[in-house]
Amino acid sequence: MCYWQVLFQYFEQHYSHPLFLFHVTIDGTPNSPSLPANKQASIDNMGYGLINKCILTWNDPDALVWPEDKLWFLLVTPTDETSGEWTTFFNGSKFKGYPTLTAWVGGSEAADAETRSDDQIANKVMNNLIAMFPTIGAPDDIVITRWGQDENVLGAHSFPVAGRDFADDASNLQQNVGNVYFAGEATSSSDWATTTGAWDTGEEAALAMAQQLTAGV
């Protein structure tokens, strides 16, 4: 007989939210009367933001025409209006072992990006890269995220919102309700918004659960 039965859902969103035990939808009941009031208030009031990424990869090692050891490239554009539109790039090539760049967009620009087509986004990203690295070639593969439209995610990750104490909210969210435990980046008072925070709070919860399960044995 299995010791405990848990539905386990594993997700990888490159560097966000690696582990989700439950794969859920938004068509449920929008009330959770059995959750304590302070936990529900934290859920309702914590900041939950949007970041999207456009990941470019090249098969040919010689396609790497940017500084290999620089992790970030930030493009300054001539106008304020375009300064946040796919102008931040992460260079993960040395971690992946092949040429790859990830363009980031956050906040309102990330929401706006979700209304654009793949071609529109790819063109903007490539134009920004060409402005920095004129000899850059077309990538072999492009992956574009639209986390706000994914019903199993509905955004990117938590952020400290003005007027709330993030550590208090994260702590409320992490607090177990009887035998129901909570983990994830938003429950991490120190490493929110990161896979590290998700991983560490998951490990913390698992240890607490194991302790509870073996308490009477």
Add this chain to the structure above:
Amino acid sequence: MEDSTEIEHAGDSSQLNVEEVEYGRSSVESYYMNVPGVGFGNTAAEYATPFADKIKLNARVTEINSEEEGGGDGTGEEGAINVAYVEGGVTKAAKAKTVLVTAPLGVLKAGSINFV
């Protein structure tokens, strides 16, 4: 090490409490995930391998009920948590002694899971 911890926590090392420093150390270790072929995804998959037969994918949890003992059918264990989920359009149930919810905050905000 001291520098990275101070940068991580925005406080002087003389003022950081031990727990925070310990947390910082743990985070620094996690950066070693950034090795080709390792990464959080591969590592999580490796952890999950021994439990592959207990892992259910593409199952949407709709309710976590810790009040109703035995799910009303008289067969449940005392103190069991009943989890309702939808798989392939069919609502199914699972029982657990303990449950860990790691749904994204946005999903909790949307009330996608009914906690009873």
